[in-house]
Amino acid sequence: MRGVAVRVATEAAEHVRTRRPQVFGDSADAEAEAVQTKSTPTDPVTVVDTETERVLRELLAQLRPGDAVLGEEEGGGDESVAGVRWVLDPIDGTVNFMYGIPAYAVSVAVQIDGVSVAGAVVDVARDVVYSAAQGHGATARYADGRIERLQCSGVTELSMTLLATGFGYGSRRRAAQGAIIAELLPKVRDIRRIGSAALDLCMVASGAVDAHFEHGLSPWDWAAGSLIAAEAGALFDVPAATSTSADGVVTVAMAPG
Known part of the structure; x- marks a missing residue:
């Protein structure tokens, strides 16, 4: 399941990377049409958010047919967390994405009975793929292909x-x-x-x-x-x-x- 999470998150990140200059280029009119708001005026969603969630869902339908899916933009049907469920954030950091601040990510996790067992987060701008599976550690894969095992800091104060x-x-x-x-x-x-x-x-x-x-x-x-x-x-x-x-x-x- 970790491999599936990495694959779909990486492919979705490439879509985000490709679409940003197309949507937020020189045309202010095109940019205005690409952005809407959700819960408040400070809670934006772009056309690329919705496109990317569709990309994720289509990939999962091919690779994991029948699994439940919960996504930020399209929801997830019923409220049950029983069994296998994929949890998707097509662009985490939408405001950064809109403004061109290089700190936004595609996040994909798979949960079993509400507990995350595998997941991947792709830092789109830096092309870094973070991933983990329960009991198997966490790694970062960098744009040059280097893979690093992750370890949190040892700060004590x-x-x-x-x-x-x-x-x-x-x-x-x-x-x-x-x-x-x-x-x-x-x-x-x-x-x-x-x-x-x-x-x-x-x-x-x-x-x-x-x-x-x-x-x-x-x-x-x-x-x-x-x-x-x-x-x-x-x-x-x-x-x-x-x-x-x-x-x-x-x-x-x-x-x-």
Whole structure:
């Protein structure tokens, strides 16, 4: 299943990479037509998000016919998490994608009874493929073909922790998150806001940051990345597989020290 996750995520990432200059090129009119909003005006979705989810679903239908699929843009039918279910985020970091900030990813995980057992996250701009399978560790495959086994950092003191986080879309949640940041900032080394939870979790896995926390993630945000972090040695706590962003539950991954 790890191989399937890597294959479909990699092919979808190539679609994203190809389509960005076509959609967000020199034509402002074309760009305006390519973007809509979802829960709030600060929660955008592009035509490439929806296209890429279709690419993922079509590939899975060929490779894993009959498996359930949950995706950010098209949902997933019933609410059951029993059995095998693929969890897809076609572009995690859509705002970065729109603005040309090179931090957005395709995330693909497979869960059994709501627990992630394999997954892949492709950093589209850097062409890095992060992947993991339960009990088999986590790796990063770089554009030059080099493969690195991932290991989270050994930091043991809060004051030396580089912390990654993200913010929700609603004004009330953002205000609450801002208050948490104000309380944490004097106690840690520093805080980073990359703009993609999936990449944040992979950065925990690689040791690029020491911890990640965020309220209000949906399963497609954390399903692959949390497994990759865990298989690299991180401690983690994620919401229930049935949880939604509206529930506001916190997702945490951190070095074990």
